Amino acid sequence: MKTKLSKIALFVFMALTLILSACGASAPAATPTVPATATVTATIAPTFTPTVTFTPTRTPKPTATPNLAATQQYEDFFAVVQKIHDAGQISTTEGKFVELDDYGDDLASKLSYSWGDTSVSARNFIVQADFEWSTAIKTTNLSGCGFVYRIQPNKDHYLILLDSYAGIKLASSTDRGTYSMGSPSKGDQKLADYGSGPYHAKFTMVVNDLKNYVYVDDVYYGEYDLLEFRITESGPFAGALLSATESGYGTHCAITNIRAWIIDP
Numbered sequence: 001m002k003t004k005l006s007k008i009a010l011f012v013f014m015a016l017t018l019i020l021s022a023c024g025a026s027a028p029a030a031t032p033t034v035p036a037t038a039t040v041t042a043t044i045a046p047t048f049t050p051t052v053t054f055t056p057t058r059t060p061k062p063t064a065t066p067n068l069a070a071t072q073q074y075e076d077f078f079a080v081v082q083k084i085h086d087a088g089q090i091s092t093t094e095g096k097f098v099e100l101d102d103y104g105d106d107l108a109s110k111l112s113y114s115w116g117d118t119s120v121s122a123r124n125f126i127v128q129a130d131f132e133w134s135t136a137i138k139t140t141n142l143s144g145c146g147f148v149y150r151i152q153p154n155k156d157h158y159l160i161l162l163d164s165y166a167g168i169k170l171a172s173s174t175d176r177g178t179y180s181m182g183s184p185s186k187g188d189q190k191l192a193d194y195g196s197g198p199y200h201a202k203f204t205m206v207v208n209d210l211k212n213y214v215y216v217d218d219v220y221y222g223e224y225d226l227l228e229f230r231i232t233e234s235g236p237f238a239g240a241l242l243s244a245t246e247s248g249y250g251t252h253c254a255i256t257n258i259r260a261w262i263i264d265p
Contacts, residue, residue, distance in 0.1 A: 020220040073099070077128070077259050080204065084126060087220075089213045090263060091207050092150050095125075103239030111141060113159065115148045115240035123150065123234035124208050124264035130257045131162055133241075134198035136248030140165050143244030144199070145253040149207060149237035156231050159216025160214070162241050164194040168214050170224050172231060184214050187222025198252070208263070234265060 021244040074097050085093050103116040146161035156174045163169060170181040189262075194201060204215035210232075212224040237260075241253035 021202055034114045036068070038230045041206070050130045061250045073259065077261065080128060080160055081126060081261050084213070087213075089211070089223075090124070090208050092263065095263045096152040096265075098260050098262060100239075100260060102258065103255040104253065106249045107241055107243035108136070108246050108248065109243050110246045110250075111243070113161075113240055113242040115238070116238045118238045118249070119236065120238075120260065120262070121236045122207075122260075122262045122265050123232075123236050125149075125237070126204070126206050126261040126263070127237065128202065128204040128257075128259055129239070129255045131201045131203050132198050132254045132256075133162075133164075133252060135244050135251045137245055139244045142166055142169060142243035143242050143253045145203070145255055146240045146242065147205060147237055149205075150231050150233065150235040151237070152231060152233060152235050157235065158231060159166070159240060159242075160205060160210075162216065163242075164200060168216070168221055170212065172227055174230055181224055183210075184222030187214075188220045227257065 035240075065111075072183050077097055078093070081090075081093050081095065084090055098120060100118050101116070104112055105116075107114055133144045135143050141178060142161065142163045142165070144161055144163040146159060148157050148159050149159040153174065156172075159171045159173060159178070161169050161171075166183075168184055170184070171178050172181055204218070206213040207226075210226045210228060212226055215219045217222060239253075239255040239258065241251060242252040245251065
């Protein structure tokens, strides 16, 4: 069964452009704000100001679908799993295959992001999808499609983003603020030419314990070391959008053909 989207908008100060554009940059200490209502707003200086809302839980489509097309999709994705296993990025090929609803959104709010609710949770997993994104005006601010994952009960989470200007960026969001973890290391390629827009790419992400591996158009971009002391437990993951501008429609993101392999739920 496919999931129903929910929009989660998170507002960010202008300083994020400098922080996320720099590899490995870190932000100063932040001041947390305690959630007070069902819509949680936290003001963090000088990084993100998130606002969180929720919709009813839905269930992903089941692993086994008794038709030829579903069997072919499973076999195609298992080839991806096998490739990642052969690269030593996961220790087992055992897992559950799921297909998720497409995600799409427009957000005209400068340096803010939103995400959908798939109601699929995992600690270790592989997810792959086709990204298309564009902005209403030409800008070098970070924007594009990505994923949030390991969303914790206290709203701690990771945000990973594919941007046509700066490549792949990862951020960790906790009650202390949302901080850039820079660009991936030890990869084969750092930037790609996505043309003049709308931009297109196939994005693959592997989350395994304290490691995050990323691929763009089947090219290995590198790895991240995740936090050892926070955001280590299982949590929901979903498609996400980061907006670069308030002009016009802001930033558009469409994530399609979302498929995942749940290794450790």
